Amino acid sequence: MSNEVVDMITVVIDGFEVSVPKGTLVIRAAEKLGIQIPRFCDHPLLDPVGACRQCLVDIEINGRAFPKPQASCTIPVEPGMIVKTQLTSAVAKKAQEGVMEMLLINHPLDCPVCDKGGECPLQNQAMSNGQSDSRFEGTKRTFEKPIHISSQVLLDRERCVLCARCTRFSEQIASDPFITLNERGALQQVGIYEKQPFESYFSGNTVQICPVGALTGASYRFRARPFDLVSTPSACEHCASGCSLRTDVRRGKTLRRLAGDDAEVNEEWNCDKGRWAFKYVTAADRLTHPMVRNASGELQEASWPEAIAAAAAGLQKTSAAVLVGGRASVEDAYGYSKFARVTLGTNNIDFRSRISTAEERDFIASTVVRAKTTYRDIDRADSVLLVGFEPEEESPIVFLRIHKQVRKRALKVTAIASKLSIGNEKLSANFVCVAPGSEATALPSVALTAQSVILVGERACESAGLLSAIAALAEKTGAKLAWIPRRAGERGAIAAGAIGNLLPGGRPVADASARVDVAAAWGVTSIPSSLGLSSDEIIAAVNKGTIGALVVGGVDPLDGENHHEMLEALQKAFVVSLEIRPSAVTTLADVVLPVAAVTEKSGSFLDWEGRSRNFEAAVVDSLQRSDVRLLSMIADEMSKPISLSTVKAASKEFASLGNWDGAPSALSLTSVQTVSALQANEALLTSWRRLLDEGSLQQGEENLAGTARKPVVVISPKRAASIGVTDGEAVRVSNSHGAIVLPVLVEAIHDDAVWLPRNSRGSHLLATFGVASGAVVTVVKD
């Protein structure tokens, strides 16, 4: 993969030779031989501290022995090194047993009631590397039992072995140094600053890497013993970062999710949303039975055959289009894509159930389908440019990866935005402050090389001309480009062709040979040749009467700017809704088909890199109601089969299609909008969604919601002075549709801009304003 030359060093450990790259720590070299040196503070992704002293071994270098045992987690291998671990050195063995005995003197006898019991490194290593008896007869140190250090993390200081993994993670990886070690001696303890709880988007990782039960998650506490859990490797459905996860289920119920290991993607981390937002799956209002609107206009539970027949009948009658949200798995998206073309005979399909533009669709077909930028490219980049993208909020693992390089080698980060974010501050980003809508004008000032990486978010489409300017910039500089959508399914939906200008594998609809390709693979005579409509156009067409039916999968009307039109269209059209919970769509639908949530089905996502992220069903759903299976049944009923009766079949067929190797479509330049002049009280709206907000997949998890950043209105010092407000005072932001009143935060933001969270408590911009960015709003003191 790379041609970097690595110096190898050979050392002898317990009599066995092993060669490892220069710089490898002795504890890691031993692992390579299968020799497990006990440890607590050591963690491969954190800087060594050598605090717990559990990993002591005897070392000699070229015949010269260290006078005392050394911490193998802090010492890199050297040529001529001979290491004796507990297996071959009596001194090392006694040292380790001594440390273990001391670690246990102040440890409470909590194992029977401790969440960690059964998967606890302290329990395990006390058994493998400790003595059976303790000689301690004195008094143990005690603390008040667990204290909340945030609404979702509890700390039991008696159990803590003071390894500083949690504090190092928070400082080194997340750059959220909200927990520290305080006090000294045996009273040393983890603590928070009293005025600032441990509200980090990544706090759950500390619970996972705590080697004892000192840090526990409020939601999992006392729910299970590890040996009662069945674990399934999964992929996270919350964003496009692509975290590998592990889902732990007990008697059919998901009790927790942990970050999985994937060195290429999430390393060993994930964010708190991915870890703790899974209660929506077991929400009391989960749809369980198909429903069909009866003669009197009411939705009524129906049998599956009835519902499928009703769906087929309705769709057969009129011209139909497909709206599929950005959360579908690749297999389901492929099902929708094929269903539109083969069964409905149309290219009218769009996964972009959010603010979207024609420029973006062109950008996707011309540029995104070709993008090969990966996490590794961030590791090697000479600089990273962020446009319309807030990594910490919108793709947190991308944030961690950039941060890793910022910390390691002061990677240069430039952010073109209207407001400086907490995340970009942590990346020490060079903040290029522009008015909302003027992002493109700042592009020429950024120096880029072929080693640079441009990360552009889905919000870039909200600024006319920006995406085409970025594509041109990447072309000119040779910089690597990646488009990072927020939702986990978008990149897969593009690959599956769930958009009007692309067929599966990035094949342009406009290209005749591409159509022939797909038609042949699908065994149909032809694929419709006219470009499909976008989601906005589909909705307009329904309202005009040219489209009569909609198949809607996982779409929230409030995600778009035109939700009034959307609701009108849902009312007008014959709607088949595939959903997991009741929504504005199901309420208006004619046929509702309950489908499986991610934990209940198998499948895959493509992360922002385009990398496949597979998941297995963690909870068995006896009906295997993956969308693709239901679509296949409707297609059969309509006698235009898509023959995808299982996820496996869909995935196999999709893979066999491969990627388009012909020329991608070209991107025409869209011109940049000019911003209108503002009155004194007016500002241009800018916003993004916070990682933790009122998103529907986060519902039902109050502990998680408790750590969300507080909703505020952000304005510049100049504007604050002009309207006479200071931090914390109420400010009213309004347009002709509605108004939002929130406390103000005066910060680094463009003087012409006002920022609000897009979908947080008390701040639902699309529902209230009908717009979310670039529009003129009025800002006054409330």
Place this chain on the structure above:
Amino acid sequence: MTQLTPVLSAHWDEKDSFTIAGYKRHGGYDAAAKALKMEPDAVIQLVKDSGLRGRGGAGFPTGMKWGFIPQGDNKDHYLVVNADESEPGTCKDMPLLLANPHVLIEGCIIASYAIRAKYAFIYIRGEVTHVVRRVQQAIDDAYAAGHLGKNIFGSGVDLELVLHVGAGAYICGEETALLDSLEGFRGQPRLRPPFPAIAGLYARPTVVNNVESIASVPAIIAHGAEWFSSMGTEKSKGMTLYSLSGHVTNPGQFEAPLGITLRELLEISGGVRAGHQLKFWTPGGSSTPIFTSAHLDTPLDYEGVSAAGSMLGTKALQIFDETTCIVRAVLRWTEFYKHESCGKCTPCREGTWWLVQILRDLESGKGSEADLEKLLDLCDNIMGRSFCALGDGATSPITSSINYFREEYIAHLTHGGCPLDPHAATVFASAKAGV
């Protein structure tokens, strides 16, 4: 009979020894002016040639330490003076600073010039308010006199000297913990490498030296390396402050050539308090294994003390006569280590917590002889297993006292408590008795 060699303490008896005028009366700041006319490397070489070894405890050659600072690296360099003096028994730096703060300032000028540092810091323990005030006044006076700040002595050399007051933690005397504390963090020792000479304060090349080490430098510049190395023994050169405390007639500072013996020092200081005999003593503070009267003729230099099984440390000679209960003394020291353990590493943090409990039981006559083996085994599990030398030091009094006074430990068990009268060991005991 070795004679005292007052150099640092030569003028402490003068009323104004601490003022800039008093200091200058005896040639103060002439050495700095002289050094600033030399090549910096020549200054380092001179200090190397003198054989000066660090007076903070470990005895590391000072000139060599300065020589480790990479030169021409385009980075700021820092000098940090360790004035945290917290080791039980150690009490030389504070009197020195009280009586003659300018000698340290002059030393800072010379050392900073040698290592090419434009900033120097004095990290002083927070409890000694009177010393803090005096040193700050001296610094202000030195600035006013043009000896600090821009263009010192018109030499074109700049030096800013900052006094930083610690918050009272023994561990902040450990040089890397000191650097963390100086940077504004909680003081805990850092992982080495990198050593301070490469990445110290704010990750820049840094020299950390004890007050007495730096204060010794002006005299070396003034009188030459040969003068300095003519004092002391083969590998332990020069004069140094020996601090006598405890059951001694005239406690205080005694400046003598390295290698003097306790017998000689006791003679000079009037001996163990009248009517009593020496029972045990520390050669270099509580972290150094204790000695007994068998060691009265041990040369108090680095080699001599270590050959006899202890360490010269800070030359803090705490003298205990036969009225002192060894178990009680060791327990008090151990309580100190437990209180001062920074908590970073398991053996010291948990070990001192445990040791105290066993010693308390022993002092009150509880336990059995097997507890002595347990104590020794615990010390074996702490010594050399801890992250820094504090943990090692905590074991010294215990292992050495059991070595020399096992019988007295056992006597506590057979006696059901301490067989000695604790009041007899106090100052007021002898006062009352009119001895």
